[in-house]
Amino acid sequence: MNIQDYTVTRTSNAIRVAAILGFIVLVALIAAPYWAGRADLRLMGELFLYLALASLWNLMAGYAGLVSVGQQAFVGFGGYMLFALTMFAGLHPIPAIGTAGLLGALISVPVAFLIFRLRGAYFAIGTWVIAEVFRLSFAQISSLGGGSGSSLPIAIVKSLAGSRGARESLSYWLALGAAVLVVTSVYVFLRSRKGLALTAIRDNELAAGSLGIDIWRTKFVVYVVTSALTAMIGALIFLQKLRISPDAAFSVNDWTAFVIFIVVIGGIGTIEGPIIGTLVFFALRETLADLGTIYLLVLGVVAIVVMLKFPKGVWGFIRQRFDLQIFPLAYRVARRDNKGA
């Protein structure tokens, strides 16, 4: 056995196969408006937006150790910004989405300075307080409909695209684009130096600090970037819904509870987890939705059982069984092909 026979690599055959499969799936998804029905298209659009939210929450909680139960603050903020920017500033909806993200980043800075003073679980509840403050504040703005909310004017909706079919296709592509953008950015970020620092902090905050990693700054950057992207997703969500109200925009159930369950069930702290979790969540929802509140009860029970019995989620279980990873973050030692020998 010779050391030259081995090499350190991030890639493997499984990853190459997955990359090719992933590419094929992506092409098929881009073409979906030409083969899928209207209802399916809407469902898939919603799925992609949840995937994006889940990936972002996972980046915060699973990698940066920032467990937030108040991401609805930025979902709602983004949604309201879309409405305000298009209705009052006359912006076209698409640049308005980008601007909503920018404003989300801006507002997250003072928020971070405040709530980063809270540790651990208290940080979590602190984020919830912020979301409540956002909700109550937007409910006070009468030009946006106050507590009862408002609808996006028809003229603005029409400015997106002439026909309803074209609008729905566009809105689908935006959602797909957002999901691809978010998952790719999270992946690229985690492979970068900053991402490595983040993983180091997660594994051992004390040791990471003593190695000269600025923990506060790293977490701060993650928080601001996540907030900006979450606000953009929020804008997209309410561009699909065309109607906004404080209760819907800042719902802890819709934008945080479901997202957390997706990540926990799929596997926290992995890139693949949110993807699997989203698929499981939508499968559960589509089969159990008729049961109403029972469905939510089941979801809560599933999340608790997964957390207690399989804390690494579905993906963690698969990875442990088959030593598999699709988005290669870890290096592995592989035997070289001995073709030359």
Added chain:
Amino acid sequence: MDWLNAIVQGTLLGGLYALFAAGLSLIFGVMRLVNIAHGDLIVLGAYLGLTVTTATGLHPLLALFLIVPAMGLIGYALQRGMLNQTLGSDLLPPLLVTFGLSVILQNGLLELYTADPQKLDAGSLETASVTVGGLSLGVLPVLTFFVALAVIGGLQWMFYKTPLGRAFRAVSDNQDIAQLMGLNRRHIFGLAMALALGVTAIAGILLGIRTSFDPSIGGGRLIFGFEAVIIGGLGNLWGTLVGGIILGIAQTIGAKIDPGWQLLAGHIAFLVILAVRPNGLFPRTTE
């Protein structure tokens, strides 16, 4: 006189918030657990009150003699059966499991009792008032405030003067060594949760007499309790009472300016204190 009235009413309201907070504070003090389902457990207490009073015709305050032990049992079972498994150095499991519990409680109550607002019927207690120095004070808010004083005083006494409190402090200091002293931390944690839910039951009943409630209001109660704890300073029960009072006063003054501002004013007071005194007003001095 109006402003003075707002301040006095806010102080009395603070007693209720301190009751929301006391259980949260106790649990955190003993096992560093932050229970996201705390607010929903308060609401559960109120619904248990509703069931008992409608089934037996008991006055809600008398029903406490049944509901406090019942909630205590629920707390002990919850801790031994579920929450003990989440305790460790990792923050996520307790947070996510109690979050799941919150969703289960909310939807379970919704399934059993529907979303219709309910109220506990306490007869004349609800409207009775006394006049003190020209201010008209509701008997119920005054009673709530004194119950809060008694509960916090009782918890303080239990914590510092009884063998149980000694065991709580020992386990909180060092779980391994406490275990060597013959203390089974799983049992001690169960007792702490039982006690916390006993207090929660009192808070739930008083809440249910004061205002109408439905299954969705738990999150808000958790936040009020949490804000009272942080304003007062972690690990200080009397500080928690002051925190509740500050929150109550901020809300009543906010409501006086504009009814829509009541909750917002409370949150803003909390954020301002977080900005200027991140460790709260009376942090426990640590060595």
Added chain:
Amino acid sequence: MPEPTLKIHGLNAHYGDFQALYGVDMQVSQGEVLAIIGANGAGKTTLMRSITGLLSNGRGQVEYRGEDISGLRADQVATRGLAMVPEGRQLFPSLSVRENLMIGAQVGRKGPWNLKAVYDLFPILEQRKDQASTSLSGGQQQMVAIGRALMANPDLILFDEISLGLAPIIIKDIYDALPGIIGEGMSAIIVEQDISKALSVSSRVYCLQEGRVSLEGDANTVSRDDISRAYFGIE
């Protein structure tokens, strides 16, 4: 030969993937004082954690008075009459001196030790009884830790590195007090890095090296050479 109070048979201990003890055999008879010596990392503290139940062991590896206690929790082991003075004293900082002693009595075993007996042994503790335990000097804290273990009226008491971090004069005081503490049938295990101190009060000695017993013998007859060989592993 009477049945030993404590009998350890083929004890293995792990921290995750790391194995700290390899098949350790050891026994303590009633009334016997045993010394366990060894370098840092030899497995002494792990052995203490295994005996007291802070680490769980494989079935049948630790027997106490004929009962298999390998799978018991630390609090269950404590109620059977095993007490420990932990390394680094580890008093409860939120408890006063008196409360630290009282919590030792939590197991509710009858015997000669109570608050008064501990105060008689260490009179300074009575003067300091209402102070926070952290306000005491290192030596006084060690007295509290010893008193806390005695309050349980144990049959077997474990002393883990009681001289660590204390001034020589205080170490001497504490070791002078030991014979008065261990008596009336109580057995003791003294874990020390300070070999001569440990040997001075014990009748038998075990030496641990890299998780294995490298020497077992009579405290009065083992030679210096044997010990250094067992201690450092140098031939």
